[in-house]
Amino acid sequence: VMPGELTTAIGAIGDPEGVREMGLEGLPGVDQVIPISRPYKLASSELSHHEPTVFDVDGRTVGGGETFCLIAGPCTVESPEQTRAVASAVAAAGASMLRGGAFKPRTSPFSFRGLGESGLDILAEVRAETGLPVVSELTDAAHADRFAETVDVVQVGARNMQNYGLLEVAGKLGKPVLLKRGLSSTLDELLMAADYVLKEGEERVILCERGIRTFETAMRFTLDVGAVPWLKLHTHLPVIVDPSHASGDRRLVGPLSRAAAAVGADGIIVEVAEDPEVALCDGPQQLYARDFPAFAAEVSAHAELVGRRVA
């Protein structure tokens, strides 16, 4: 009990859930209840004694501070030719993994929503040809088995960061999970969402900052680059950055990718197209495949300055 001039503070220790369930907030005489412990558990760096999580995805090291993951590929898988062309280009420039959407969550039901299962088939084919591990977004528990067979990293998108059923399904597939921050989720909430995956036994979770929604509309979202070093202080999980979705503008993807490398991210995930003008989805934010080698070299140089090499 800490008496003050106008109010009296009372400190309490123990399980914060228990305190919340006491319903103190809102009782007569109670001004406010302020939680002082962190709301996430398994994702907490205290729990790992500040040892970072490190793991391999088909030979590429993720996490641990010595590597930088360059994940690149088309926004959406549109055809075998388009996917193969982009994959070859990014593989030649040293990309670590291939990204590509088969099932696309779209704000309007009248937008193109991806090729679905045949998109996964194309990814599997291109994976075999290029040797690049594949990252793709799971949007529905019904597709879980198919993803477990096909992809190397299961992505949970920003809109589904609090789709708890999906998080639990993703945590059971035996694959690393790339978890994107919800567009208005706090970092505490991101780590609690990671807890949903971790408690299923899947310890290989990659967090991804992809821009948050703010009052500023000059860019599509506001890339919260400070989230990277903050997360490094508070969690043992690797953290990457998605500058393509954050900005929605390819002219900003280069600068923001360099910033991600310089700030200490474990990697980036970017969209690349042979011919963004005819892409069925998010064309303006996709890098030209012909510019990718120069882009990758620039970003790698900044990553090297902070002691990392491309995975």
Add this chain to the structure above:
Amino acid sequence: VMPGELTTAIGAIGDPEGVREMGLEGLPGVDQVIPISRPYKLASSELSHHEPTVFDVDGRTVGGGETFCLIAGPCTVESPEQTRAVASAVAAAGASMLRGGAFKPRTSPFSFRGLGESGLDILAEVRAETGLPVVSELTDAAHADRFAETVDVVQVGARNMQNYGLLEVAGKLGKPVLLKRGLSSTLDELLMAADYVLKEGEERVILCERGIRTFETAMRFTLDVGAVPWLKLHTHLPVIVDPSHASGDRRLVGPLSRAAAAVGADGIIVEVAEDPEVALCDGPQQLYARDFPAFAAEVSAHAELVGRRVA
């Protein structure tokens, strides 16, 4: 073509999706692409020629400007006794429908997540006893059939507003859908989410403003009360308000409910408990059942001033 001093504007008509797919944004010489048409379709008031959607839920009229829906009940179904006690209290004070959560989405995986199917059983029982139609939240497509049998209105929660698979499932159950605004969703996005339900053939969609996430942390969320008259201008669908989740503080629920009635909402959905101090979830925001009759009378008086009677 409209030439200006520094830039040249070019007007284009036709399908905005088509324009987006042309990838003009980001081309050399293109400063910005500004969409001028509304992105939602089926939910648009233009489509209904400004006629509001009106429908019945077991004798209670929703929409149309002459009624006010008073939906009340516990946050979470915890036991038959607790649910029955609250339901009787709100029924006696003239509530239109009973709310109650059987499956609860929780930010942390370590929080109480509801009774699940047995919660639905309790709601069915209490529905039979009190005659109140039941509103409950669907969180997973796997429970869809069970909801179709048991509840009168299927709620899709804020966290799932962009869970498009779930929206489509909800639109196929043959039940009215109560769609909550995502905590950082624009009103345009809310109406596009409604489009997902409407395109499945379910025309009975109730929109719900429940507070948005802003920089202000004094209250849990910021109730965007202006959303109600804005939605009335732009959509034919009924609009209700959830002051309990918006504020997270029962001392504000009364004033905000009166504001919702005065601003022209088609109803409110509020949480009520016999004994909020022992509620397993969200205690501080629940009204005391003993205060509910006075609360209902106050809110109804404001609704009557704008020409509505409690449904």
Add this chain to the structure above:
Amino acid sequence: VMPGELTTAIGAIGDPEGVREMGLEGLPGVDQVIPISRPYKLASSELSHHEPTVFDVDGRTVGGGETFCLIAGPCTVESPEQTRAVASAVAAAGASMLRGGAFKPRTSPFSFRGLGESGLDILAEVRAETGLPVVSELTDAAHADRFAETVDVVQVGARNMQNYGLLEVAGKLGKPVLLKRGLSSTLDELLMAADYVLKEGEERVILCERGIRTFETAMRFTLDVGAVPWLKLHTHLPVIVDPSHASGDRRLVGPLSRAAAAVGADGIIVEVAEDPEVALCDGPQQLYARDFPAFAAEVSAHAELVGRRVA
């Protein structure tokens, strides 16, 4: 000292400024410093033992829960005729005070910025003719003496809420101060800004919620109507609402004004014009003078339901 599983909490009492100056935050071993006392002092309801501040402005009672202030007038004083016409119309419909801008803060330097001193002359004239006390915005300390002579209530605008020099000047003029919330200011910051005025000895401060900046762009700002009951719990100062600037759309001003009355505000401040289409500033948000009597009657009815009569 409260030892926990992963971290140890230490409670401290005394002056929070003192604690802040110790620089604990950022020291090795310190995870976070969480202030538990309210940062404002003079504006705090604890300080007034929960007695509300009540005062008169030329016979109109402000604060105290029994009156409702209807402040109305043109956005900007453009001519004697225009100002007189609006003032007569709102006076006839029972308005409590006249608002009108002589000096206008504008985002772009190329916009119309008001008539300046001759605008104040016009306000003084119309004040004499109609008997309505006058509210006008002070934007520059250089005009302070002129304001002290002319206006009845000195307004400090949202953009200047943290212009501390101006707050101190306003607090010394011997006139009540209407302090608008900054467009992204927290309620704590609003009360700290009020402290700047109060510490100069001016106890008659009216707080004004006028919409905050959020991610939502459907309306100009998001009216934070919940701020009113929250402020009522935390400060003794009267609180009014500005629905004109909040929405920027006259079609929403009626509903939002009713909401303000129903939620328990001590008044509203609205913009009215004879002919908004030719107004030099903010035309779309101004009510038509011919609609004002019906508007005033509607709002008053909601105010009466919560026990208030128009001042």
Add this chain to the structure above:
Amino acid sequence: VMPGELTTAIGAIGDPEGVREMGLEGLPGVDQVIPISRPYKLASSELSHHEPTVFDVDGRTVGGGETFCLIAGPCTVESPEQTRAVASAVAAAGASMLRGGAFKPRTSPFSFRGLGESGLDILAEVRAETGLPVVSELTDAAHADRFAETVDVVQVGARNMQNYGLLEVAGKLGKPVLLKRGLSSTLDELLMAADYVLKEGEERVILCERGIRTFETAMRFTLDVGAVPWLKLHTHLPVIVDPSHASGDRRLVGPLSRAAAAVGADGIIVEVAEDPEVALCDGPQQLYARDFPAFAAEVSAHAELVGRRVA
């Protein structure tokens, strides 16, 4: 005129102010008025034909893409000894200019507000000793003459970004102006604020991104690092970054400063103290002077990778 399915679009060319003054918005039959031209003028890159503004501050080149300005110093000038110690340390490590506050805007009137005029005297002294040009914040037009004599760059702080009287005064002092982005100002508004200075004839304006207010409270503000490349596309003015105020946490200042260099900023402005634990203001965000040389070397390395050397 562009007829559509549900609405008809009408394109208009000419002065956007003129269009706004027509009051079309809110007229019957008008759904929305969408401005398509940029609202700023003098700051626009179109106006300078995409040539960047470059100028010298006592031999240090600002703007133009080949230099990087390292501005460092204490948050607040507290004593000659403290200021001299920090200034010598940062000068030795190659800083371009010295920052230091004499007049401090503070949220609460009960906080320390700087030494005032004697703070300026100390800065002048230390300037003479170290040869470092001085940047300090002008908070009140009353101090303008004193600033014109003493400082090399006049800072206008975030809280005063829309204090238009102060902007005009700052534009008349014959000194370069460092203009900080308001904590919830859009980039368009920042450029319109710059227009206020530019129209007074002062062409040497430095823009500063210092973090914006968002829903995320893990850090003090959210550094909008994407603002830098966006501004580079839209204005000819130099752009720097303030990672100290953005994060409020010295552990994040290093990573964010590296990100600022990598993203293409023209410089950074950071707070440094000999002994942050006893600083009277903002201790937790100040770098230790003893760590500054390593910090400067790291940041410079990233600046060099994008073709810049420290000014």
